[in-house]
Amino acid sequence: MTSPKIQKDICNCFAQEVLKRIFEELGDDVFSILVDESRDISKKEQMAVVLRYVDKYGVVKERFIGLVHVMETSAACLKSAIDELFSQYNLSLARVRGQGYDGASNMAGEFNGLKALVLKDNSSAYYIHCFAHQLQLVIVALANKHDDIFFFFDKVSTLTNVVCSSCKRIDMIRESQREKLKEAIGHEEVETVSGLNQELSLARAGDTRWSSHHKTLVRLVQLYPSIIEVLEYIRNSSYTNAHQRQASGIWTYMKAYDFAYY
Numbered sequence: 001m002t003s004p005k006i007q008k009d010i011c012n013c014f015a016q017e018v019l020k021r022i023f024e025e026l027g028d029d030v031f032s033i034l035v036d037e038s039r040d041i042s043k044k045e046q047m048a049v050v051l052r053y054v055d056k057y058g059v060v061k062e063r064f065i066g067l068v069h070v071m072e073t074s075a076a077c078l079k080s081a082i083d084e085l086f087s088q089y090n091l092s093l094a095r096v097r098g099q100g101y102d103g104a105s106n107m108a109g110e111f112n113g114l115k116a117l118v119l120k121d122n123s124s125a126y127y128i129h130c131f132a133h134q135l136q137l138v139i140v141a142l143a144n145k146h147d148d149i150f151f152f153f154d155k156v157s158t159l160t161n162v163v164c165s166s167c168k169r170i171d172m173i174r175e176s177q178r179e180k181l182k183e184a185i186g187h188e189e190v191e192t193v194s195g196l197n198q199e200l201s202l203a204r205a206g207d208t209r210w211s212s213h214h215k216t217l218v219r220l221v222q223l224y225p226s227i228i229e230v231l232e233y234i235r236n237s238s239y240t241n242a243h244q245r246q247a248s249g250i251w252t253y254m255k256a257y258d259f260a261y262y
Helices: 004-026 075-088 114-121 131-145 147-163 167-186 210-222 224-236 241-254 257-261
Strands: 031-039 045-054 060-070 096-101 126-129
Touching: 004 045, 004 060, 031 075, 045 075, 060 075, 075 114, 096 114, 114 126, 126 131, 131 147, 131 210, 147 167, 147 210, 147 224, 147 241, 147 257, 167 224, 210 224, 224 241, 241 257
Parallel strands: 031 096, 096 126
Antiparallel strands: 031 045, 045 060
């Protein structure tokens, strides 16, 4: 158990046993596929594949079966990766009765998207735009329709760019956060249970993920005093006038009632 190679072998064995049980439960029945791809921290495009089916008790199950590295995100490359994965686990595309992706052109394109390529092989693979993705898009779009809310998130985006644009400023936030945490622990104002009080950074919100907006605002509340200190440093430092004015504008807005209200 001290050898990384043996540890990975054991994990792979566990994974194969889990997959074996999933395919036994699925049997020869029909199923749907849910697919999404994203770039990981090592800058590799990874495609996640999930099977959705109904078991013999009538319960809808969703089971993750694999993460496939793809060289590019074109529909043809994704289709080829799915075919290879299905071949590996002895699954047939003819048994697919549904496919669910986001609304990106390479996934949901009418003529050259992954949806269209699967439909060419199996016309029964009905496509459904991911409901969670649709809801995310609707919420973000509605929020942007409100002028003050749009202005608020625009300021938050600018704040993220200003504060996180250099390693020095990020280190200043971390150091400020560490000092405030030490002081709070000394006054017994926070708990010190394992897993709490982790180092935080200001997360950047994504255009199509409302949950990322929420994460950004939660971090902003937690790091508010430290961020104010960094903005004051930029205002009073020897940076260019443009940087000073930008930081000053954000600092003024963050001190306003409207900012706290929104």
